[in-house]
Amino acid sequence: GAGVSQSPSNKVTEKGKDVELRCDPISGHTALYWYRQSLGQGLEFLIYFQGNSAPDKSGLPSDRFSAERTGGSVSTLTIQRTQQEDSAVYLCASSLAHVSPLHFGNGTRLTVT
Amino acid sequence: QKEVEQNSGPLSVPEGAIASLNCTYSDRGSQSFFWYRQYSGKSPELIMFIYSNGDKEDGRFTAQLNKASQYVSLLIRDSQPSDSATYLCAELNYQLIWGAGTKLIIKP
Numbered sequence: 001g002a003g004v005s006q007s008p009s010n011k012v013t014e015k016g017k018d019v020e021l022r023c024d025p026i027s028g029h030t031a032l033y034w035y036r037q038s039l040g041q042g043l044e045f046l047i048y049f050q051g052n053s054a055p056d057k058s059g060l061p062s063d064r065f066s067a068e069r070t071g072g073s074v075s076t077l078t079i080q081r082t083q084q085e086d087s088a089v090y091l092c093a094s095s096l097a098h099v100s101p102l103h104f105g106n107g108t109r110l111t112v113t
Numbered sequence: 114q115k116e117v118e119q120n121s122g123p124l125s126v127p128e129g130a131i132a133s134l135n136c137t138y139s140d141r142g143s144q145s146f147f148w149y150r151q152y153s154g155k156s157p158e159l160i161m162f163i164y165s166n167g168d169k170e171d172g173r174f175t176a177q178l179n180k181a182s183q184y185v186s187l188l189i190r191d192s193q194p195s196d197s198a199t200y201l202c203a204e205l206n207y208q209l210i211w212g213a214g215t216k217l218i219i220k221p
Contacts, residue, residue, distance in 0.1 A: 033209070042213040043157070043201070091156055099145050099205060104156040 004105035021077040025094030119212035132189040136202035145205040
């Protein structure tokens with residue numbers, strides 16, 4: 001079956017511009033995570049959606065970052081007024097339930113020039 | 114603060130040998146444990162998950178969980194060059210906590 005789909009796969013943007021990253025989770029998966037990974041670094045948690053519960057936004061690094069999940073399915077991560085330090089790979093993952101293993105998308109490589 | 118600790122490596126193992134990767138965690142309430150493999154430039158992919166104390170085997174991979182000692186291990190038998198990657202462990206209670214990963218190099 002289809003895995004987690006992320007788009008775009010690559011995004012180059014100028015400093016100060018806004019960007020939107022999209023994640024389409026595996027059908028039926030109630031949990032959705034966003035992570036950020038800089039080159040050679042570990043996974044940095046950003047935000048977690050579980051069903052209809054309020055999202056866990058504790059990992060968002062600043063108020064320039066926001067995310068929503070419409071209809072319990074597709075999620076969009078928005079970064080406003082991008083900065084060079086936002087350059088990283090943004091990974092989305094979904095899982096069937098809270099205690100289930102995560103399945104990752106291929107990521108979006110964001111480069112801010 | 115809840116933590117998952119892994120030796121960053123690199124861990125160098127000769128081809129055909131057993132690679133042993135270890136992970137310790139601080140949250141005694143953790144219920145689920147996951148091992149992921151991440152090739153350079155790729156996303157993490159699930160290798161094993163384990164919920165109960167003891168061993169769980171899947172092909173060349175064995176996960177070992179010891180809740181009393183708060184560690185989880187991954188053994189890779191008959192290591193192949195294609196096993197060279199970074200291995201991430203994660204534990205889950207109310208939150209999913211990730212280790213920083215161990216870089217494994219299998220030398221032909």
